Amino acid sequence: MSSSESSPSSTVRRTGGVNLEPIMSAAEQAFAEQGFYGASMRTIARSAGTSLSNLYNYFPSKDDLLLGVLERANGMLETRIAGALAGAGPAATERLRAAVKAYVGFSVDHRQAAVVALSEFRYLHGDRRAQLVEARDRTQAIFQKITRDGMASGEFSTRLERDATRAVLLLCATVPNWYRASGELTREKVAEMQADFALAIVGARRG
Missing domain, CATH: 1.10.357.10 (Tetracycline Repressor, domain 2)
Known part of the structure; x- marks a missing residue:
């Protein structure tokens, strides 16, 4: 996967009221400690207690996740x-x-x-x-x-x-x-x- 770790879509999908705080907190920590290129979507998903596919459902790329943070x-x-x-x-x-x-x-x-x-x-x-x-x-x-x-x-x-x-x-x-x-x-x-x-x-x- 490329440095942006993109999935097919390129825009953040609607959350439908889902609490994304665990994902955001995990991403924030990963980006702060490892940098954008060092952090991986898989590790962020694991730290947030969710699946990689679910993470991509709300943030189709690592770029989108960084923007969200x-x-x-x-x-x-x-x-x-x-x-x-x-x-x-x-x-x-x-x-x-x-x-x-x-x-x-x-x-x-x-x-x-x-x-x-x-x-x-x-x-x-x-x-x-x-x-x-x-x-x-x-x-x-x-x-x-x-x-x-x-x-x-x-x-x-x-x-x-x-x-x-x-x-x-x-x-x-x-x-x-x-x-x-x-x-x-x-x-x-x-x-x-x-x-x-x-x-x-x-x-x-x-x-």
Whole structure:
């Protein structure tokens, strides 16, 4: 079978209300630990406690399964950021701090999903890649609007709206590469630290 481990169909079939959590969790772990090419559909099916044919019934290729894992991760991230912003103040500085802390919290609490999102995205191509890019663009748009609002209000001194936003997102996304729960920094301290760094990137004014 090819590297994408394709079955005849090329689109994810409807689940009909079936709980796919065991499959998604097994796939997420496999992709995080073994990478896209190292993980096999057979091993994922075994870890999920299902048959290979049943796995292919819902995810006709390994590409589709990776897309499913990444879409789920992005959905959880969007929900967490939205919740944080709902409780934040109106100032761009407050909103950026809340959004960054939410993103970092997600990266720590769902480390495997964050690792897969950061390292395995490059294996998606064509329509699958376009689908995920669209989802990621929504997250970037949230941060970019905060940056734009901060520039307009005079809270942020940066004039590089898009580049500053990308730098902030990268700051959040790469936390799983170095954070360890057994380290000196607690989850909360890491989130606060990254938020401070993000505000420095956009040139947040003190006081």
